[in-house]
Amino acid sequence: MSESPNAARAKVASQLQVNLISPNHLQENAAKLREIGRTFISDTISVPTPEMYTYAVNATLGDDVYSEPTMLALEAHMAKVSGKEAALFMPSGTMSNQIALRTHLKQPPYTILCDHRAHIYKYEAGGSAFHSGAAVTPVIPANGHHLTLPDVQANAILSDDIHIAPTEVISLENTLNGTIFPQEEIIAISKWAHANDVKMHLDGARIWHVAAETGTSLDELCQPFDTVSLCFSKGLGAPIGSCLVGPAAFIKKARWFRKLFGGGMRQTGILAGAAAYALTHNFPKLAQTHALAQTLEAGLKEIGVRITSGAETCMVFYDPSTVGITYDEIADCASELEEPLVLGGSRLVVHIQTTPEAVQDFLSIVRTLAEEKKAAGFVPSADASASAPTDVYLRRVPKTK
Numbered sequence: 274m275s276e277s278p279n280a281a282r283a284k285v286a287s288q289l290q291v292n293l294i295s296p297n298h299l300q301e302n303a304a305k306l307r308e309i310g311r312t313f314i315s316d317t318i319s320v321p322t323p324e325m326y327t328y329a330v331n332a333t334l335g336d337d338v339y340s341e342p343t344m345l346a347l348e349a350h351m352a353k354v355s356g357k358e359a360a361l362f363m364p365s366g367t368m369s370n371q372i373a374l375r376t377h378l379k380q381p382p383y384t385i386l387c388d389h390r391a392h393i394y395k396y397e398a399g400g401s402a403f404h405s406g407a408a409v410t411p412v413i414p415a416n417g418h419h420l421t422l423p424d425v426q427a428n429a430i431l432s433d434d435i436h437i438a439p440t441e442v443i444s445l446e447n448t449l450n451g452t453i454f455p456q457e458e459i460i461a462i463s464k465w466a467h468a469n470d471v472k473m474h475l476d477g478a479r480i481w482h483v484a485a486e487t488g489t490s491l492d493e494l495c496q497p498f499d500t501v502s503l504c505f506s507k508g509l510g511a512p513i514g515s516c517l518v519g520p521a522a523f524i525k526k527a528r529w530f531r532k533l534f535g536g537g538m539r540q541t542g543i544l545a546g547a548a549a550y551a552l553t554h555n556f557p558k559l560a561q562t563h564a565l566a567q568t569l570e571a572g573l574k575e576i577g578v579r580i581t582s583g584a585e586t587c588m589v590f591y592d593p594s595t596v597g598i599t600y601d602e603i604a605d606c607a608s609e610l611e612e613p614l615v616l617g618g619s620r621l622v623v624h625i626q627t628t629p630e631a632v633q634d635f636l637s638i639v640r641t642l643a644e645e646k647k648a649a650g651f652v653p654s655a656d657a658s659a660s661a662p663t664d665v666y667l668r669r670v671p672k673t674k
């Protein structure tokens with residue numbers, strides 16, 4: 274006898290059933306949170322807290338492709354605080370930057386000018402070529418810190434010579450590797466760019482840190498730019514999301530591209546709620562993370578480690594070869610601790626969930642190794658010639674015990 278429709282449906286239902294929540298989820302997540310507090314590879318690993326979730330689940334239940342009230346309120350808030358006409362929530366910082374560039378760049382040939390370390394150039398999978406057909410002029414800042422107007426003027430292409438692709442967008446990043454771009458230099462570049470009909474975009478994934486460190490309003494920081502991408506999911510600790518801000522007509526077109534790119538989302542109220550919680554409760558914690566990064570830098574300096582990029586905000590880049598140590602030796606010791614530390618190469622990122630104990634444990638590993646090397650005859654040098662690796666995505670995973 275053949276199976277009844279009800280029995281067949283029940284069979285499909287039972288095949289689809291799945292329970293993904295571990296019976297030990299409370300302990301496992303508590304352990305994960307401890308690991309996050311001891312992980313220096315990035316601030317993207319910071320996690321939503323129960324308080325953030327509790328707030329966010331009360332958001333409205335609209336469909337964002339039609340119109341989601343909490344999301345619309347977040348977008349209106351972001352437009353207001355950034356001093357722009359409109360805002361658009363994006364699933365990621367990469368999509369936010371790439372849609373901004375795609376919306377600016379209409380008719381090739383054209384070039385984007387940026388710092389040679391820029392995320393849009395190095396870490397967005399070649400997206401500007403793929404999505405916008407754009408060439409990129411990656412510029413090395415003469416001062417080693419940030420681009421200046423002379424750097425831009427020396428590298429921008431304004432000619433209508435048919436052999437070359439003119440510069441149509443200057444894309445800056447603030448912070449860049451944790452460093453603060455001086456606002457007066459941004460203003461000078463912007464004035465020159467606009468006088469030459471070149472658009473200004475800012476990858477402001479971590480602009481919050483500039484505001485927190487300098488007390489400058491978001492509005493003032495965004496003012497020199499036509500468009501700005503802001504991320505909620507890095508220093509601010511929200512689970513997902515970025516926001517693109519700019520002129521109303523631009524954002525309307527960007528919303529169209531977001532749909533085309535497959536980024537039209539549905540019940541996003543909960544994401545807007547998490548972002549609002551992050552703005553309200555996590556932004557005020559950033560000053561604390563900067564202080565912790567400064568403790569890290571001061572401790573390393575005291576041991577004799579060379580700082581290749583100091584703690585202007587939440588990141589420190591270091592070179593331990595001055596005391597005879599390699600990154601691998603530090604990472605090996607870190608992974609052998611009872612509660613391991615998770616480290617990348619030369620980059621240390623402090624975030625709102627980093628614990629002061631993790632910083633002290635890290636410093637004590639470096640101190641002990643430096644003392645061992647000295648005892649074994651290494652002569653510490655103030656200017657070791659070995660240069661620090663710059664690949665920020667180099668990651669060491671702790672050995673499993």
Ligand SMILES: Cc1ncc(COP(=O)(O)O)c(C=O)c1O
Binds near residue numbers: 366368392476
């Ligand atoms: C400066 C900067 N811009 C953009 C992004 C891209 O953000 P997402 O990972 O959300 O795509 C990142 C990611 O870490 C970043 O550091």
